[in-house]
Amino acid sequence: NAGVTQTPKFRVLKTGQSMTLLCAQDMNHEYMYWYRQDPGMGLRLIHYSVGEGTTAKGEVPDGYNVSRLKKQNFLLGLESAAPSQTSVYFCASELRGLAGGNEQFFGPGTRLTVL
Amino acid sequence: QQPVQSPQAVILREGEDAVINCSSSKALYSVHWYRQKHGEAPVFLMILLKGGEQKGHDKISASFNEKKQQSSLYLTASQLSYSGTYFCGTALYSGAGSYQLTFGKGTKLSVIP
Numbered sequence: 719n720a721g722v723t724q725t726p727k728f729r730v731l732k733t734g735q736s737m738t739l740l741c742a743q744d745m746n747h748e749y750m751y752w753y754r755q756d757p758g759m760g761l762r763l764i765h766y767s768v769g770e771g772t773t774a775k776g777e778v779p780d781g782y783n784v785s786r787l788k789k790q791n792f793l794l795g796l797e798s799a800a801p802s803q804t805s806v807y808f809c810a811s812e813l814r815g816l817a818g819g820n821e822q823f824f825g826p827g828t829r830l831t832v833l
Numbered sequence: 834q835q836p837v838q839s840p841q842a843v844i845l846r847e848g849e850d851a852v853i854n855c856s857s858s859k860a861l862y863s864v865h866w867y868r869q870k871h872g873e874a875p876v877f878l879m880i881l882l883k884g885g886e887q888k889g890h891d892k893i894s895a896s897f898n899e900k901k902q903q904s905s906l907y908l909t910a911s912q913l914s915y916s917g918t919y920f921c922g923t924a925l926y927s928g929a930g931s932y933q934l935t936f937g938k939g940t941k942l943s944v945i946p
Binding site: 751753758759760761762763766774776777808820821822823824825826827 | 935
């Protein structure tokens with residue numbers, strides 16, 4: 719099992735460009751999450767999905783969109799990148815969110831720089 | 834609302850003990866603990882649930898005071914491999930049967946020989 723994988727690992731964008739980050743998991747998990755991590759800020763939830771075809775906003779959703787067309791994939795889109803979106807992005811998956819009682823498995827991260 | 838972790842950083846010598854604290858102002862369903870080494874993804878350590886159930890590693894212990902909405906992670910006889918940043922995550926119910934995990938800013942632990 720590959721666990722949680724993220725594509726790409728690194729990316730540099732110019733302000734205003736768009737891109738999509740792909741997260742894939744092979745553990746048949748129901749829940750998937752996108753976080754961003756900035757120095758000194760910890761992990762902040764952008765969007766999450768509780769199942770195929772469903773998505774919901776997290777703590778910092780502005781400037782991002784997501785889609786979960788297949789259970790194993792969770793896509794994060796930046797329509798018009800801004801320097802404030804320079805960050806490390808982590809995807810995570812969880813078997814199912816039973817009142818916070820299951821561990822989250824994290825992908826290796828995508829380091830995004832917006833110039 | 835982001836939980837508060839303390840201390841922000843700690844330096845230990847091998848074999849010493851450490852306690853990392855996590856507190857929230859809201860009623861919690863559970864508390865998660867993760868460790869992240871530099872340049873790597875966070876790795877699960879432990880979950881503490883309401884009612885006292887724990888899931889996690891045998892060599893790491895933690896407590897969860899439901900009345901005070903506080904959790905503490907206990908690292909005993911520290912090893913060099915314990916170095917990293919420790920994050921607590923507090924699970925709050927977000928409606929429709931789901932919850933959100935909100936992470937603290939982290940505690941950087943450095944173990945030196």
